[in-house]
Amino acid sequence: MKPTIKKWTATDNFWLHRTAIIFQLKYGKNTDEKLLFQLCSRYAKEKEFFIRKAIGWALRQYSKSNPAAVSPF
Numbered sequence: 001m002k003p004t005i006k007k008w009t010a011t012d013n014f015w016l017h018r019t020a021i022i023f024q025l026k027y028g029k030n031t032d033e034k035l036l037f038q039l040c041s042r043y044a045k046e047k048e049f050f051i052r053k054a055i056g057w058a059l060r061q062y063s064k065s066n067p068a069a070v071s072p073f
Contacts, residue, residue: 005035014048021054028065036062037073 005023008016021039024031040055063070 002035009039009042014051017043018050018054021051021058025058025061031062031065033062033066033069040073
């Protein structure tokens with residue numbers, strides 16, 4: 001998983017960046033929290049609407065499994 005995410009984030013393709021952020025949506029408690037937060041932080045200043053939407057979506061979904069981790073983030 002991580003080598004693929006690394007390849008996706010090394011490109012200039014924002015659709016791959018978006019996919020890297022949201023691919024764990026259904027993982028619930030099995031979400032790689034560190035990776036999720038790293039990606040959200042990395043793209044937090046991105047102006048692209050679909051990246052910003054993906055960050056919100058991923059964090060909202062993960063907050064259903066672990067609200068204590070998402071809230072301070």
